[in-house]
Amino acid sequence: MMAEHHLSIEFLGDEAGEYLPHLAVDCVVFGFHAGQLRLLLTHWKQRGRWSLPGGFVRRDESVDDAAHRVLRLRTQLDHVFLEQFHTFGGLNRRDEVIEHLFDDTPRARTTGAFINERFVSVGYYALVEWAEVTPTADGVLTDECRWWDVFDRPALLFDHDEIVDHALGVLRSQLGRRPIGLNLFPETFTLPELQRLYEAILGRPLDRRNFQKKMRDLGILERVGELRAAGVRRAPYLYRFDRPRYEEALREGISMGR
Amino acid sequence: MMAEHHLSIEFLGDEAGEYLPHLAVDCVVFGFHAGQLRLLLTHWKQRGRWSLPGGFVRRDESVDDAAHRVLRLRTQLDHVFLEQFHTFGGLNRRDEVIEHLFDDTPRARTTGAFINERFVSVGYYALVEWAEVTPTADGVLTDECRWWDVFDRPALLFDHDEIVDHALGVLRSQLGRRPIGLNLFPETFTLPELQRLYEAILGRPLDRRNFQKKMRDLGILERVGELRAAGVRRAPYLYRFDRPRYEEALREGISMGR
DNA sequence: ATCCAATTGTGTTGGAATTACACGTTTCGC
DNA sequence: GCGAAACGTGTAATTCCAACACAATTGGAT
Numbered sequence: 376m377m378a379e380h381h382l383s384i385e386f387l388g389d390e391a392g393e394y395l396p397h398l399a400v401d402c403v404v405f406g407f408h409a410g411q412l413r414l415l416l417t418h419w420k421q422r423g424r425w426s427l428p429g430g431f432v433r434r435d436e437s438v439d440d441a442a443h444r445v446l447r448l449r450t451q452l453d454h455v456f457l458e459q460f461h462t463f464g465g466l467n468r469r470d471e472v473i474e475h476l477f478d479d480t481p482r483a484r485t486t487g488a489f490i491n492e493r494f495v496s497v498g499y500y501a502l503v504e505w506a507e508v509t510p511t512a513d514g515v516l517t518d519e520c521r522w523w524d525v526f527d528r529p530a531l532l533f534d535h536d537e538i539v540d541h542a543l544g545v546l547r548s549q550l551g552r553r554p555i556g557l558n559l560f561p562e563t564f565t566l567p568e569l570q571r572l573y574e575a576i577l578g579r580p581l582d583r584r585n586f587q588k589k590m591r592d593l594g595i596l597e598r599v600g601e602l603r604a605a606g607v608r609r610a611p612y613l614y615r616f617d618r619p620r621y622e623e624a625l626r627e628g629i630s631m632g633r
Numbered sequence: 634m635m636a637e638h639h640l641s642i643e644f645l646g647d648e649a650g651e652y653l654p655h656l657a658v659d660c661v662v663f664g665f666h667a668g669q670l671r672l673l674l675t676h677w678k679q680r681g682r683w684s685l686p687g688g689f690v691r692r693d694e695s696v697d698d699a700a701h702r703v704l705r706l707r708t709q710l711d712h713v714f715l716e717q718f719h720t721f722g723g724l725n726r727r728d729e730v731i732e733h734l735f736d737d738t739p740r741a742r743t744t745g746a747f748i749n750e751r752f753v754s755v756g757y758y759a760l761v762e763w764a765e766v767t768p769t770a771d772g773v774l775t776d777e778c779r780w781w782d783v784f785d786r787p788a789l790l791f792d793h794d795e796i797v798d799h800a801l802g803v804l805r806s807q808l809g810r811r812p813i814g815l816n817l818f819p820e821t822f823t824l825p826e827l828q829r830l831y832e833a834i835l836g837r838p839l840d841r842r843n844f845q846k847k848m849r850d851l852g853i854l855e856r857v858g859e860l861r862a863a864g865v866r867r868a869p870y871l872y873r874f875d876r877p878r879y880e881e882a883l884r885e886g887i888s889m890g891r
Numbered sequence: 892a893t894c895c896a897a898t899t900g901t902g903t904t905g906g907a908a909t910t911a912c913a914c915g916t917t918t919c920g921c
Numbered sequence: 922g923c924g925a926a927a928c929g930t931g932t933a934a935t936t937c938c939a940a941c942a943c944a945a946t947t948g949g950a951t
Contacts, residue, residue, distance in 0.1 A: 464696025
């Protein structure tokens with residue numbers, strides 16, 4: 376909960392001048408569980424609607440660091456895979472519902488109303504291991520933080536639906552050019568699981584045989600053993616990523632179909 | 634010269650409060666001439682060094698519009714191909730040489746020293762037709778604006794070398810996925826010229842026969858006639874882009890090697 | 892015990908796309 | 922008219938991708 380004390384009602388005017396005005400970061404946090412691509416969302420206490428986890432940029436931290444900090448606050452995780460993908464700087468970024476969200480607080484009226492100003496937002500997307508996350512609301516502006524199915528989520532505040540769509544587009548376009556999964560799965564996983572991740576992101580089914588061949592040929596997988604547990608049928612093999620090779624593939628880029 | 638009056642010494646503090654503080658746009662403007670990929674740079678009067686054309690964001694304009702405005706001021710061109718590619722928000726964005734560039738002006742000392750604060754910069758790259766550009770310095774902070782060879786340019790101020798490298802990387806990665814050239818060439822051009830553009834961006838030679846076959850098969854070119862003028866040898870054909878098909882290829886994406 | 896349904900692992904094959912490579916054409920200088 | 926330089930086009934080999942078939946494993950039904 377470090378630094379959360381700033382999110383008091385005082386913060387509406389950022390009276391300490393700790394943050395850069397007009398600038399925010401928003402994080403599209405992707406997870407994968409039970410065959411579904413999921414999204415971490417926070418619920419705004421005062422208006423009963425959901426938005427992406429976001430925050431502001433301290434005067435003494437980089438924008439990347441701000442995104443990491445926001446993520447740490449909402450997930451309790453450090454060192455997650457996080458990448459900037461677009462900056463949203465339109466004039467239509469406010470939401471009629473929330474436009475004057477804080478106008479009726481004494482602070483907002485008397486100060487510069489920091490939070491009611493126009494914001495330019497730098498969008499990041501994160502890939503995290505679902506089970507490792509402890510979704511955490513700040514308890515002041517937001518009272519809940521939890522996972523949603525990406526494709527079955529509530530309408531979001533501000534322009535956050537657009538931001539999610541953009542992030543999904545970037546994720547899709549990168550799916551064929553770099554490996555994915557190291558950050559989304561636990562240590563070991565099965566190829567059918569990995570395939571379901573690809574299918575969830577692409578939104579279309581893939582051929583199991585071609586997928587497995589392609590994956591094997593990438594040389595970034597290590598077979599570990601057999602999975603017996605779940606099935607009423609044949610158990611799939613367990614795999615783990617070969618870290619050095621995975622990271623090399625990340626640097627050099629790969630080719631995985633379209 | 635519209636709105637250039639803001640770039641007076643008064644501007645150092647942005648006393649009118651017309652701009653968002655701490656936020657800037659920088660434009661990597663690419664052109665192509667005489668077989669070279671070129672870059673539009675501006676020369677800072679007070680320090681004798683070069684930087685990317687950049688500017689600030691008005692409170693009542695989108696960040697995209699700010700980039701277009703900056704571009705219009707430096708090139709006298711409107712409606713150019715312009716795309717955001719990354720936002721630079723590190724803490725190391727200042728330049729020791731220029732760190733206190735304006736400290737000795739009375740304004741900077743007495744006001745908030747708008748321009749001496751930390752800036753987060755949204756990077757755009759533009760593709761423009763070299764011959765159409767009228768490079769224009771603002772005459773206040775900068776006294777010269779002209780083209781440089783991308784690969785033979787002076788060391789730039791701030792982190793602008795990094796920004797240029799990043800833009801080049803994005804341009805390279807997109808070269809195989811969308812058509813290019815409509816914005817960089819005049820109405821008509823030749824295939825050897827187009828190939829030299831690709832080679833300049835990729836930094837490696839391409840096979841002429843495969844390149845032409847690929848280009849022809851894309852179906853975005855119209856042959857116009859023969860070019861007689863220049864050569865001491867066989868004249869290449871002239872082509873023009875088929876606009877509707879070109880724009881469709883831009884939307885749908887293409888595959889051009891890698 | 893046998894069979895079946897569901898799911899997984901692996902191989903093959905045909906076509907498309909990419910790459911490597913060869914030859915004929917035009918122009919001008921000599 | 923001969924050759925050098927640059928242009929235009931075609932062909933063969935290879936690699937990549939998409940479609941497809943079959944054997945193996947498991948638990949439950951018969």
